[in-house]
Amino acid sequence: MRRIAQFFKVSKEQFVSSVMEEFPQYSERDANDMYDALSLPKRATKGSAGYDFFAPFSFSLPAGTTIKIPTGIRAKMEEDWVLKIYPRSGLGFKYRLQMNNTVGIIDSDYYYSDNEGHIFIKMTNCSNEGKTVEVSAGSGFAQGIFLEYGITVDDDAEGIRNGGFGSTTKN
DSSP, rough: OOOOOEEEEEHHHHHHHHHHHOOTTOOOHHHHHHHHOOOOOOOTTOOOOOOEEESSEEEEEHHHHHHHEEEEEEEOOOTEEEEEEOOOOHHHHOOOOETTTTSSSEGGGGGGGGTTOOOEEEEEOOSSOOOOOOOOOOOTEEEEEEOOOOOOTTOOOOOOSSSSSSSGGOO
């Protein structure tokens, strides 16, 4: 296997700011403690394709609701690779938990964005049975898979990314 990427934490300042913006119920001290407890994504077994992303805090997600999780994680990877983010298989199967953009795409140049390439994961519980997803702090809730990709022979893209969530199409 080729080793093409590495996970890092974003700065404490970036993470604390993101948590407090999305979840005002947490204090700065709470967010600092979450940061200190963050685990980098990892594979559970030698044969796993996906790297588990761990919840920085506990959350409940009732059917029909959405949450945007600041993971505190960034990924540095070779230029011709992409990190795709999916819900953990068990959560998708049991609760119909889905990514809001169907699949999260983390491009190699996102690492260098002003927000330090901070990976956010936005999910919706689409349960038809009214089930509530309960996720404990430190437990896996999403998985990321690195894939190599190609480009067309006449590709001449030279744009520079600064941001995420559609930033490459903004003027």
